[in-house]
Amino acid sequence: MSAVPSLERLNTASSGNALELRGVSRLFGALAALSDVTLSVRPGERRAVLGSNGAGKTTLFNCVTGDFSPSSGVIRFFGEDVTTFPPHERIRRGLRRTYQISSLFAGLTVVDNVYLACRGVSRNRFSLRRPRRDDTLQHAAESLVDAVHLTAVKDRLVGELAYGQQRQLEIALALSGAPRFILFDEPAAGLSPTERQDLVQILTSLPAHIGYIIIEHDMDVALRVVESVTMMHNGRIFKEGRPGEIESDPEVQELYLGGGHG
Amino acid sequence: MALAEPRLAIATPRPREGLSEVIARQGTAFWIVAALLLVMPLLANPFWLVQILAYAMILGMIALSLMFLAGYGGIVSLIQMTVAAFAAYLVAIFGDSAITQISLKWPWWTAVPVAILLATVFGTLGGALSVRTEGIYTIMITLAIGSAFYYLTLQNYTIFNGFSGFNGVLPPAFLGIDWGSTVPFYYLTLGCAALAYAVVVYVSRAPFGLALQGTRDNPRRMAALGFDVVAHRIAAYAFAAVIAAFAGVLLVWYQRQVSPGTGGVGPVVDMLIIAVVGGLSRPIGPFIGALVYVLLRTFSLDLLDWVGFEGKRYQLLIGLGFLVIVLFSPDGLIGIWQRLRDRYRKSRETQAAQMRVGGGSP
Ligand SMILES: Nc1ncnc2c1ncn2[C@@H]1O[C@H](COP(=O)(O)OP(=O)(O)O)[C@@H](O)[C@H]1O
Ligand SMILES: [Mg+2]
Numbered sequence A: 001m002s003a004v005p006s007l008e009r010l011n012t013a014s015s016g017n018a019l020e021l022r023g024v025s026r027l028f029g030a031l032a033a034l035s036d037v038t039l040s041v042r043p044g045e046r047r048a049v050l051g052s053n054g055a056g057k058t059t060l061f062n063c064v065t066g067d068f069s070p071s072s073g074v075i076r077f078f079g080e081d082v083t084t085f086p087p088h089e090r091i092r093r094g095l096r097r098t099y100q101i102s103s104l105f106a107g108l109t110v111v112d113n114v115y116l117a118c119r120g121v122s123r124n125r126f127s128l129r130r131p132r133r134d135d136t137l138q139h140a141a142e143s144l145v146d147a148v149h150l151t152a153v154k155d156r157l158v159g160e161l162a163y164g165q166q167r168q169l170e171i172a173l174a175l176s177g178a179p180r181f182i183l184f185d186e187p188a189a190g191l192s193p194t195e196r197q198d199l200v201q202i203l204t205s206l207p208a209h210i211g212y213i214i215i216e217h218d219m220d221v222a223l224r225v226v227e228s229v230t231m232m233h234n235g236r237i238f239k240e241g242r243p244g245e246i247e248s249d250p251e252v253q254e255l256y257l258g259g260g261h262g
Numbered sequence B: 001m002a003l004a005e006p007r008l009a010i011a012t013p014r015p016r017e018g019l020s021e022v023i024a025r026q027g028t029a030f031w032i033v034a035a036l037l038l039v040m041p042l043l044a045n046p047f048w049l050v051q052i053l054a055y056a057m058i059l060g061m062i063a064l065s066l067m068f069l070a071g072y073g074g075i076v077s078l079i080q081m082t083v084a085a086f087a088a089y090l091v092a093i094f095g096d097s098a099i100t101q102i103s104l105k106w107p108w109w110t111a112v113p114v115a116i117l118l119a120t121v122f123g124t125l126g127g128a129l130s131v132r133t134e135g136i137y138t139i140m141i142t143l144a145i146g147s148a149f150y151y152l153t154l155q156n157y158t159i160f161n162g163f164s165g166f167n168g169v170l171p172p173a174f175l176g177i178d179w180g181s182t183v184p185f186y187y188l189t190l191g192c193a194a195l196a197y198a199v200v201v202y203v204s205r206a207p208f209g210l211a212l213q214g215t216r217d218n219p220r221r222m223a224a225l226g227f228d229v230v231a232h233r234i235a236a237y238a239f240a241a242v243i244a245a246f247a248g249v250l251l252v253w254y255q256r257q258v259s260p261g262t263g264g265v266g267p268v269v270d271m272l273i274i275a276v277v278g279g280l281s282r283p284i285g286p287f288i289g290a291l292v293y294v295l296l297r298t299f300s301l302d303l304l305d306w307v308g309f310e311g312k313r314y315q316l317l318i319g320l321g322f323l324v325i326v327l328f329s330p331d332g333l334i335g336i337w338q339r340l341r342d343r344y345r346k347s348r349e350t351q352a353a354q355m356r357v358g359g360g361s362p
Helices: A057-065 A087-092 A110-120 A136-147 A163-174 A193-204 A243-248 A250-258 B019-025 B028-043 B046-073 B080-094 B108-130 B136-155 B182-204 B207-217 B219-224 B229-255 B265-278 B285-307 B314-328 B332-360
Strands: A019-028 A031-041 A046-050 A072-077 A095-097 A181-185 A211-215 A228-233 A236-241
Touching (some): A057 A087, A087 A095, A095 A163, A110 B207, A136 A163, A163 A181, A243 A250, B046 B182, B080 B229, B182 B207, B265 B332, B285 B314, B285 B332, B314 B332
Parallel strands (some): A046 A211, A181 A211
Antiparallel strands (some): A019 A072
């Protein structure tokens, strides 16, 4: 496969990147889930990562957040080498993520889930004192709940929510605090058409300085909310480009239609 | 959908309430128990006040520190009894005892804070050692630390006075009160136990406790929210150690002596049994477990004699009780109580509904 770094022109100011991966690989036993991935994303840039199941997209996210450490390679976040940082250190620097399989606190209410997320990126994580009623974090949590259209169920236990609502809550958790860069792992999977509309609206109305990478099988969603696309296959990046270029690329069309995914 | 399956529902963060709101929220059972405990010196003889109730409250505090870690943090640590025993030793070493060649005879108001501080440091370090393990491995490591401490106290004569330990460790007298006499000691213990209970209830719904429960249910997500899971767990060990250390001070004043057996493997495991039998889901559980334990321990002699067994086998009775409770209610006595109450409420509701139906039909 030919690596055509057509976006390289956009990324000349390499030191000013939000996210930069150099030669990142991750092995699971003999399986190379990621091989020699080099990628850079500018601050505020919005990019889609496309590829069939098992292409290594989620593994890429896990390496960036520190959920897994890469077998080799370097990861920089806003210029800082975070390769060996534990996840919470990366999160505190403004990185956020959502999980492909919702990872929430089922025994807590919606608001309390978001409250925890706001706490995690604030000081006083160890506070022994209960918050006051007019606590700023409590307000922040409530307005995030509003932002993802969950106000009506804000006091319900998360375990009782519908699937689509849980996916929306995943997004709220990733928006807590002051995110600078967000990784969305298949946020639209399993959502109804209306819920997809809501998702697109949430993504497009994010403040311009917040960049993100979105993994999304649904081209209709993905290509409407990004300005650049990275194609992955078998743990490698094989193409990068603008949505229009990618859509009309014969190689991509062949792989995507032949790869079992629409 | 792989939601984190909560073993226990997380207590929701409650905003700071006024004292009147907190008081208004308590049920009748709480007030009956509180009132009974307060007027107990009028009702009970000295034996019941000290040997049963005060002792149960001291053991309950140690088990409470275990419950805090296990119930809210998902950390089964057996180190809590050792922390208490260490604090007990330090009170004897820094303060006064019959072993005059070792005890430093500091006044109690220096000896006790230093003992609590050092025991807390010990509990925190023990936590830091075992924090990266889970489940059975945490039990093993903390048990190993406990055994090491037991053999240290047994074999070291220069500091711990070996096999015989320290006797003649008396509670202090201040404010014109001899805190070693029956009624003051009862109230001292009641005050400490009530404070420990209240603090655990409060903290469980403060950000620290809430996040601890988050690390129990979904540690990976907590890290992805910016929480340092390891640091949070170590802090939980420190918090639990403070409670265990206070209990250790009360324990040495209650027994007036401390020896290697205080922190032996027997008491270490007993503490786990007390917490599990009482119930790990609520801070009141350990106190109930401790009361049952002390009652069994005290009266099993008569009970076993009565059914024709050797009386000294109270451990057998405790073991059997443990088995029965764990088999029938994984959530301990608290769980049984809650189920009974729910059933009672439900039956009352259906009764009320039937009455409405019956009353409505001619
Ligand atoms: N924790 C893991 N252990 C072993 N293999 C894994 C693990 N996570 C992912 N893999 C493997 O790595 C490959 C890439 O997986 P993943 O990154 O989840 O793909 P994608 O998200 O693109 O569908 C797959 O073959 C998968 O089986
Ligand atoms: Mg995936």
